[in-house]
Amino acid sequence: MMRLFWFSTKYILKYKYRFFLGCLLIIISNIFTLLPIPYIGKSIKIIKIIFSDFVKHKIDIFQYNTPNKLKITIVIYAIIISIIPMFCGIIKYHMRQCFMTTSRMIECDIKNEIFAHYQKLNLSFYKEHSTGDLINRLTEDVAHIRQYLGPALMYILNLIILLIMVFIQMFRLNKSLSLYVIIPIPILCIIVCYIRKYLFPTIKNIQENKIIISSFIQEFCSGIHLIKLFSSENFLYKKYKKIIINYKNQHITLSKVNTILSSIIIFFLGNCNILILFFGGKKFLNGEIKEIGILAEFFTYINIIIFPFFILNWIILTFEKAKISIKRINQFFKNTSISINKHLIKKKIYGKIQFINVSFIYNQKQYIFKKLSFSITKGKTLIITGKTGSGKTTIGKLMSKFYDSYCGKILIDNISLKNYSLYFFRKNISYVSQETYLFSDTIYNNIAFGSINKKIYPYQVYEAAKNAMIDQEIIQFKNGYHTIIGKNGITLSVGQKQRICLARAIIKNPKIIILDDNFSAIDFFKKKLIIHFLQKKMKNSTIVIITNDISYISNFDLLFFLKTK
Structure with a gap:
């Protein structure tokens, strides 16, 4: 992870104002996301009062005249609950736009740096590396870094900020219930870190296989006349099929790990709901929680963090891919280039x-x-x-x-x-x-x-x-x-x-x-x-x-x- 951090520092500092704006928009969007939730609990409280009157006075629900104060309050709450998400959607659009465009700018910078470095390298470098490898560094590897510095960074920052805000709100409602609810979260993080180490070698093999496939296709297209001349189509088809099957098997292995990780995340988040139901229901029956709306707020808070946690799986995969890509690009930049010192001699040449x-x-x-x-x-x-x-x-x-x-x-x-x-x-x-x-x-x-x-x-x-x-x-x-x-x-x-x-x-x-x-x-x-x-x-x-x-x-x-x- 330190390699990712040091590599990205250069570009984050270059576009610091854009990243700062993106982080600010994440905070504002999460505030707007959480803002309507307390009004859900308050709305349930009012509905409870109304239904209590039905039961207490045995009034027909269709003949009951709701007091004007309650009518106005419910309308206000309904407007808040429905209108605020619209503003939240606009802010999230600009948040995504900020991170995505910045990541595209960084992608352009890295591609320019790699291409400029390609032009400075000795011919011996090109003899030692396949064309497919060189193309992959400029395309696949840079794309992985772009995804890491764009959507992946945005989602992980959003998850961290949202979790902090959600836990603050939950502790504000009920401290003891909050502690019960967050028990699965640290366990989930430990399991995710443990599974992550199995992803690295698989992703590395997949990326190496992509290089082999790119090189094979490039050589095939360059030597198509020779292939047809020697009627070698069947031989090359079998060779290509073998490479693709190996590539497929590696992806299947990655998909299995990916599915296990997704299932674990869903399982632990589901347990959070069960814990709210069990401990929250117990506290409500014992009178420790006075309003049923508080439990509704707890359920809503947990449901809000489901999507950010669900894409945690994709974030981890993106981080691992970026880590391998950054390692490959750093190794490439370490290759010594030919002398381009601008202070060297520029004397007129005669030809001796x-x-x-x-x-x-x-x-x-x-x-x-x-x-x-x-x-x-x-x-x-x-x-x-x-x-x-x-x-x-x-x-x-x-x-x-x-x-x-x-x-x-x-x-x-x-x-x-x-x-x-x-x-x-x-x-x-x-x-x-x-x-x-x-x-x-x-x-x-x-x-x-x-x-x-x-x-x-x-x-x-x-x-x-x-x-x-x-x-x-x-x-x-x-x-x-x-x-x-x-x-x-x-x-x-x-x-x-x-x-x-x-x-x-x-x-x-x-x-x-x-x-x-x-x-x-x-x-x-x-x-x-x-x-x-x-x-x-x-x-x-x-x-x-x-x-x-x-x-x-x-x-x-x-x-x-x-x-x-």
Whole structure:
């Protein structure tokens, strides 16, 4: 519970005035809820007087003329009992609105914080976590926290304040009867706390299963072509069914515990009514309680707290879900991000690259390469080739500042790469990955995305496409540059996707451009023309080409071959 408290403190303080208003409305609504109850007892007292007169004077009830004073009093009591709940309903509406809107604001804040943190994390983080896990943190986990800081917090505060007010009113009526009536409440609280510890592992398993399901669906949708190609639908259906059955069984277990808890709450609240009937009736017969209306008030007070207690079960489940979600989000925020210090160097970049005894270890277990050294000046072409798994792509990602955990020195223009401001450095380089990725948007927007931080004119997009030798093919599409290409360019060929990605890198006019085996699906002639353009039009930029096939590159300044260990 302390984890919940410390996590929520930040947001409660941020929206303290809204939470204060919400608490104030809870108090006012509960005052209005309890206000008519004494008038119920008084009304019963008047009705008792009237019926006593019927019995005493043997008057026909239809011929009895009620004294004017009693008539007026009953009318006033009836108005109070019927009108006040209307005002109470209006106040409760604003109370709920206050808590719900505040919780939505907090949800928005947390989602923004998580998304901002996602953008600051190293690539190694994304290799270690599934897409389903990342999506669940941003959706399911945040939703659980919203429910905790919204309706759950509102209901638990309402229950506590209402209980205090109800007990004060009951003690005001009769102290000894109040003590008898509240006996089940502490016992109920002890049982609820005991059962609560069984909810945590079940809810944790359910949330972990949601991640597995999300990841499975995401992978299924991404690999649907491969699944159909290998006719694996039946195999995956069985696998999915197994996951869902496990998920169902965990929910059934949770439902059983939930039902037991609900039954216990109803049982103990029912016992409160029995205690009022037994001890209250005994006191009334013994003359300790003079008016039957007092017993009616006791019954009404207990019935008022039935609903807040009944949803206590839901509140406990919400608190447990939020506790697990907060733990997961806190673990996520503890992940170290790449260097984004705003006070780092923002010096103009020319393109000189130096590796001095650079070593890189993957997962702190295996060296990818050791003591790698080379130097390339600005405007030159560097070819990196070698066997699969020798670390070619890793070198490209180190140059792009995707990884900071390496030994040795990487210098850009004789300054350590670690000393450069991340965002400033990235604005001056382009990295074209071997894994092409395009957004579900127009071709125009996908190319313009390469220079999103500054204004782009249409002619720049067209020129970049022309230089990547994709312009003629784009024009042939029905909507040309405004063709929507679907998720990851599903409507395009691999070669077309690779050239659009290249155009996206060129439009930036970078000082360093890194091409990581992104020509695999382009024909030999076009490869040579593209490389020729890059070396001619970008003569002031340093070009790093990572490839297994160097046959299409005839002009370069430095080449080195990496061997696997």
